[in-house]
Amino acid sequence: MTRDPDGPPARRRFLVQGAAAAVGALAGAARAEEAMPPGTPEWMTVPGADVGSQTYGTPSRFEADVIRNVPKGLKQYISASSRTPLQDLDGILTPNGLFYERHHGGIPDIDPARHRLMIHGLVETPLVLTMDDIRRFPSESHIHFLECSGNPSFEAIKGQTASDLVGLVSCAEWTGVRLATVLREAGLKPEAKWVVAEGADAAALTRSIPVEKCLDDALLVYSQNGERLRPQQGYPLRVLLPGFEGNMNVKWLRRLNVTAEPAYSREETAKYTDSMPDGTARQFTFVMEAKSIITRPSGTQRIVRGFNEITGIAWSGRGRIQRVEVSVDDGRTWADAALQAPVLTRALTRFRLPWSWDGTPTTIMSRAIDETGYVQPSFSDLTAVRGLKSFYHNNAIVPWRVAETGEVANGYA
Amino acid sequence: MTRDPDGPPARRRFLVQGAAAAVGALAGAARAEEAMPPGTPEWMTVPGADVGSQTYGTPSRFEADVIRNVPKGLKQYISASSRTPLQDLDGILTPNGLFYERHHGGIPDIDPARHRLMIHGLVETPLVLTMDDIRRFPSESHIHFLECSGNPSFEAIKGQTASDLVGLVSCAEWTGVRLATVLREAGLKPEAKWVVAEGADAAALTRSIPVEKCLDDALLVYSQNGERLRPQQGYPLRVLLPGFEGNMNVKWLRRLNVTAEPAYSREETAKYTDSMPDGTARQFTFVMEAKSIITRPSGTQRIVRGFNEITGIAWSGRGRIQRVEVSVDDGRTWADAALQAPVLTRALTRFRLPWSWDGTPTTIMSRAIDETGYVQPSFSDLTAVRGLKSFYHNNAIVPWRVAETGEVANGYA
Numbered sequence: 001m002t003r004d005p006d007g008p009p010a011r012r013r014f015l016v017q018g019a020a021a022a023v024g025a026l027a028g029a030a031r032a033e034e035a036m037p038p039g040t041p042e043w044m045t046v047p048g049a050d051v052g053s054q055t056y057g058t059p060s061r062f063e064a065d066v067i068r069n070v071p072k073g074l075k076q077y078i079s080a081s082s083r084t085p086l087q088d089l090d091g092i093l094t095p096n097g098l099f100y101e102r103h104h105g106g107i108p109d110i111d112p113a114r115h116r117l118m119i120h121g122l123v124e125t126p127l128v129l130t131m132d133d134i135r136r137f138p139s140e141s142h143i144h145f146l147e148c149s150g151n152p153s154f155e156a157i158k159g160q161t162a163s164d165l166v167g168l169v170s171c172a173e174w175t176g177v178r179l180a181t182v183l184r185e186a187g188l189k190p191e192a193k194w195v196v197a198e199g200a201d202a203a204a205l206t207r208s209i210p211v212e213k214c215l216d217d218a219l220l221v222y223s224q225n226g227e228r229l230r231p232q233q234g235y236p237l238r239v240l241l242p243g244f245e246g247n248m249n250v251k252w253l254r255r256l257n258v259t260a261e262p263a264y265s266r267e268e269t270a271k272y273t274d275s276m277p278d279g280t281a282r283q284f285t286f287v288m289e290a291k292s293i294i295t296r297p298s299g300t301q302r303i304v305r306g307f308n309e310i311t312g313i314a315w316s317g318r319g320r321i322q323r324v325e326v327s328v329d330d331g332r333t334w335a336d337a338a339l340q341a342p343v344l345t346r347a348l349t350r351f352r353l354p355w356s357w358d359g360t361p362t363t364i365m366s367r368a369i370d371e372t373g374y375v376q377p378s379f380s381d382l383t384a385v386r387g388l389k390s391f392y393h394n395n396a397i398v399p400w401r402v403a404e405t406g407e408v409a410n411g412y413a
Numbered sequence: 414m415t416r417d418p419d420g421p422p423a424r425r426r427f428l429v430q431g432a433a434a435a436v437g438a439l440a441g442a443a444r445a446e447e448a449m450p451p452g453t454p455e456w457m458t459v460p461g462a463d464v465g466s467q468t469y470g471t472p473s474r475f476e477a478d479v480i481r482n483v484p485k486g487l488k489q490y491i492s493a494s495s496r497t498p499l500q501d502l503d504g505i506l507t508p509n510g511l512f513y514e515r516h517h518g519g520i521p522d523i524d525p526a527r528h529r530l531m532i533h534g535l536v537e538t539p540l541v542l543t544m545d546d547i548r549r550f551p552s553e554s555h556i557h558f559l560e561c562s563g564n565p566s567f568e569a570i571k572g573q574t575a576s577d578l579v580g581l582v583s584c585a586e587w588t589g590v591r592l593a594t595v596l597r598e599a600g601l602k603p604e605a606k607w608v609v610a611e612g613a614d615a616a617a618l619t620r621s622i623p624v625e626k627c628l629d630d631a632l633l634v635y636s637q638n639g640e641r642l643r644p645q646q647g648y649p650l651r652v653l654l655p656g657f658e659g660n661m662n663v664k665w666l667r668r669l670n671v672t673a674e675p676a677y678s679r680e681e682t683a684k685y686t687d688s689m690p691d692g693t694a695r696q697f698t699f700v701m702e703a704k705s706i707i708t709r710p711s712g713t714q715r716i717v718r719g720f721n722e723i724t725g726i727a728w729s730g731r732g733r734i735q736r737v738e739v740s741v742d743d744g745r746t747w748a749d750a751a752l753q754a755p756v757l758t759r760a761l762t763r764f765r766l767p768w769s770w771d772g773t774p775t776t777i778m779s780r781a782i783d784e785t786g787y788v789q790p791s792f793s794d795l796t797a798v799r800g801l802k803s804f805y806h807n808n809a810i811v812p813w814r815v816a817e818t819g820e821v822a823n824g825y826a
Contacts, residue, residue: 013598014550041527041667047615048519049644050490052483057510058469060648062525063641070465077463090588090636091554096508097470098640106461112475114454137427138722138767141504141753175503185426202460223503225638227511228476231462235473254454309551340554342755354551 014307068098069163078106079203081148083167086313087298092143092340092348094170096225101232102148102168104267105203108252112236115200117220121258124187131236134220137177137185142219142242143347145171145315147288149245149272149392157379157394157412162298162312165398165410166291169315171348174240176221179214188258196257196265197239197250207248208262209241213286217242220253242346243317244286245392247272277387288317290376291395292324292351292368303357303406310337310353316370317346323369324351330363330399331378337366357402363411365399379412427720481511482576491519492616494561496580499726500711505556505753505761507583509638514645515561515581517680518616521665525649528613530633534671537600544649547633550590550598555632555655556760558584558728560701562658562685562805570792570807570825575711575725578811578823579704582728584761587653589634592627601671609676610652613667620661621675622654626699630655633666655759656730657699658805660685690800701730703789704808705737705764705781716770716819723750723766729783730759736782737764743776743812744791750779770815776824778812792825 059066069083081102084094094100101107112131120126148168152159159165183195188211195214199205209218219240222229229235234251241249247267262268262284274282292314297303310328314321320343325334337351351366367376379396386393399411472479482496494515497507507513514520525544533539561581565572572578596608601624608627612618622631632653635642642648647664654662660680675681675697687695705727710716723741727734733756738747750764764779780789792809799806812824 014594041523041613043521043523043665044613044615044617047491048516048521050519051493051514051516052481052490052495053520054510054645055480055483055495056471057481057512057643057645059509059640060525060642060644061522062648066640067468068465068470070468077465078460080464082465082468088641089639090552091586091639093506093586093639095638095640096472097467099470101464103461103464106463107466108456108461109474110454110456112473136720136722139503139724139765141763173504173506181427200454200457202457204457225508226502226504226506227472227479227508228501229473230470231473232467232470235475252456307549309549311552342757344755350554352552 066098068101069161069167079104081168083163084170085163086167086293086295087162087301089295092171092313092350093225094172096172096227096230096233099170099172099230099233100148100168102246103201104205105201107231108201109231110200110236110252115236115254117237117253117256119182119186119256119258122189122192122260123183123258124189127186129182131222134177134237135222137181139175139177140219141173141175143171143173143344144240144242145169145346145348146246146249147315149247149288152394153391154388154394155391158410160299160410162293162295164299166293168246169348172224173226174219174221175223176219176240179218179220179239180216182220183214183258191260192258194259194262196259196263197253198255198257199250200252200254205247205250205267206263206265207250207267208259208265209239209248213241213244243288245272245288248286272392274386274392275389277389285393289393289395290314290316290318290321290368290370290374292366292376293398294326294364294366294400297364297402297408298400299408299410301408303402303408305357305359305406308355308357310355310364312351312366313348314351314366314368315346315348316368316374318374319371320345321349321368322371324349324366325369326351326353326364326366328355328362328364331365334367359404361402361404363399363401365397365411367397479511481514482574482580492517494581496576497583498576499580499706499708500575500714502708505584505726505763506638507585509585509640509643509646512583512585512643512646513561513581515659516614516645517618518614520644521614522644523613523649523665528649528667530650530666530669532595532599532669532671535602535605535673536596536671537602540599542595544635547590547650548635550594552588552590553632554586554588556584556586556757557653557655558582558759558761559659559662560728562660562701565807566804567801567807568804571823573712573823575706575708577712579706581659582761585637586639587632587634588636589632589653592631592633592652593629595633596627596671604673605671607672607675609670609672610663610666611668611670612663613665618660618663618680619676619678620663620680621672621678622652622661626654626657656701658685658701661699685805687799687805688802690802698806702806702808703727703729703731703734703781703783703787705779705789706811707739707777707779707813710777710815710821711813712821712823714821716815716821718770718772718819721768721770723768723777725764725779726761727764727779727781728759728761729781729787731787732784733758734762734781735784737762737779738782739764739766739777739779741768741775741777744778747780772817774815774817776812776814778810778824780810
């Protein structure tokens with residue numbers, strides 16, 4: 001197999017034997033399912049559905065299988081997750097309807113008119129804000145990814161699809177007010193070091209955020225991809241901490257308690273810590289390190305010989321993606337993929353590499369390098385440092401095996 | 414009234430008398446609808462909805478009025494439009510479910526497995542492509558606005574809301590293949606000057622596109638905001654001509670006929686031409702000129718005294734927005750608004766300006782300047798050139814009147 005031997009896409013043809021029919025062949029097509037009949041397709045012969053027949057639109061019925069990837073057979077779904085179908089998506093944005101979920105006490109049904117945010121603790125003026133109050137502050141919008149820290153866990157690298165493996169990451173344009181603006185309104189006392197955020201869900205999910213992050217790029221978010229947050233993503237208000245692990249981005253936010261010490265809550269002690277080989281545990285490992293995955297071709301898909309674009313997503317909690325390298329020979333050699341512009345800080349970055357597959361079985365994979373120079377590790381490099389007792393913060397390279405049939409499968413499995 | 418007399422947002426407080434309650438006041442709140450009870454809100458006392466209870470999510474039931482703006486009482490809805498609720502949206506992206514609609518023969522229900530794109534006429538090799546073929550070409554993603562050329566028509570400047578006036582514009586991240594790549598695959602003959610695009614709807618909507626645009630930034634699009642196109646936006650395939658009037662971006666694309674002359678179809682002769690005062694008509698007025706509108710505060714909304722952020726959207730079919738100026742004194746003086754980064758070519762650009770309203774009735778408005786130096790005109794400047802016989806390509810400034818009560822209303826009406 002070769003890496004696009006005919007030169008860059010702009011200068012070559014892509015048509016593949018048997019993939020495109022000439023016009024002449026169409027007229028003689030025997031079966032409707034192979035080619036359209038020579039006449040008019042039936043959807044042109046009658047008026048279509050009315051304008052406004054969907055005042056809030058939904059996808060085509062032919063896309064009914066592009067849905068959240070919900071694990072089957074769990075004992076309960078109150079504290080669980082569902083994944084974004086990454087292998088079916090393009091670009092860098094995740095539609096709100098397919099944004100990954102992770103809830104610890106189910107999804108509350110909050111009336112925004114009755115919701116309040118309390119800011120108290122080490123502040124000059126404790127505040128209770130309505131949603132109207134919050135929307136009166138100066139607003140900002142930024143495109144950022146959000147990722148669960150267990151994406152995948154060290155135990156769960158045997159999934160079939162890109163979604164099974166890394167579907168607990170999504171990306172959106174978020175709008176809200178800088179957390180710094182609201183904290184300044186309350187007035188931080190000098191001894192303020194942490195801000196303990198609490199959600200209005202049944203789990204009262206609680207996480208401690210360093211005050212430095214709160215005064216940096218942290219946002220109180222009320223809109224996602226243009227519209228108000230969905231209930232699954234924290235309606236009517238959530239924290240957004242660009243680049244920090246998902247559960248710290250507290251949803252359904254009701255309380256910010258400014259403190260000198262962290263809360264040492266359940267989700268930062270019993271959970272969301274990283275067990276090391278020596279028996280110690282790393283705590284407060286906030287930042288999601290650089291990562292990437294090829295989404296097409298990926299597990300359960302099938303390719304044909306000839307031209308295939310390799311495409312996927314890369315991201316880093318530390319800033320911009322600087323480079324994504326792709327190997328089509330099981331890691332022996334690497335080529336730079338093209339990055340979709342604009343490359344945004346702490347956002348998904350789409351990469352693409354033209355490839356011609358000659359039918360030889362192989363393994364393909366990508367690795368991300370971020371602007372700090374950090375290189376996404378292989379799973380063996382990662383476990384050499386972290387051991388196998390860890391659960392969270394697995395950012396290892398995902399290899400995809402391509403069989404002689406063109407079938408693509410998880411290279412870990 | 415003054416323009417944020419206390420300096421930039423980062424250095425001042427925004428809390429307004431009566432808008433935020435201190436914590437002490439909360440404990441004594443008498444009515445639940447005014448403030449949360451001192452105890453636990455009821456949505457924290459029971460588990461919320463299950464993970465995966467929506468495999469394709471929808472907005473909160475409390476956002477049920479944020480829907481497409483469908484005109485009432487039309488004789489038919491087959492050839493009609495519905496508008497994006499701009500006044501309820503933030504940022505630069507439009508959720509697919511709220512993307513504006515304009516159909517000429519209703520919305521067809523197309524099976525992508527049976528859909529074909531034919532490319533014929535002045536080409537070396539006529540082609541019939543399946544959707545699988547099209548998805549095998551190298552892909553690109555770009556964020557661009559799309560706008561109907563009658564947004565609003567010269568007759569329809571009396572609506573109440575931002576959506577009524579300018580809701581036939583939306584913005585998304587589009588993914589597809591460069592039209593140039595597909596035309597190169599077929600091989601253009603030297604005499605090829607136009608590409609006539611035909612939709613697979615009941616109207617067989619047909620528009621002629623200059624070959625220069627086809628070889629520049631034109632795309633054949635199959636995905637929008639990450640997922641496949643919605644039926645309303647051309648599923649499974651549409652043309653995207655960044656900056657060109659909406660109906661040229663042919664939806665449900667089935668045919669590209671490469672020609673030496675335009676088709677002179679209905680939608681480029683009887684419709685979508687601009688009647689001038691001297692009785693002539695401008696034809697093939699492709700590009701949507703620079704435009705902007707304040708979306709908050711806007712018609713039917715109500716503001717209170719003190720701090721109010723003024724925010725809205727600006728766009729230009731000729732490239733990037735360079736500047737947006739806002740007047741809070743009926744056009745006497747203008748201030749530069751902040752532009753949300755990144756500012757992208759032929760995309761919606763969010764602008765924001767802090768403002769303190771002292772309760773005096775006034776009129777506020779915005780005007781966009783694009784990178785060519787073009788300045789969005791007032792309605793009187795526009796009609797001085799164009800007269801009042803025109804229907805399409807009204808990009809005039811939209812003034813909003815603010816009454817002493819804080820009620821905001823259309824300044825045209």
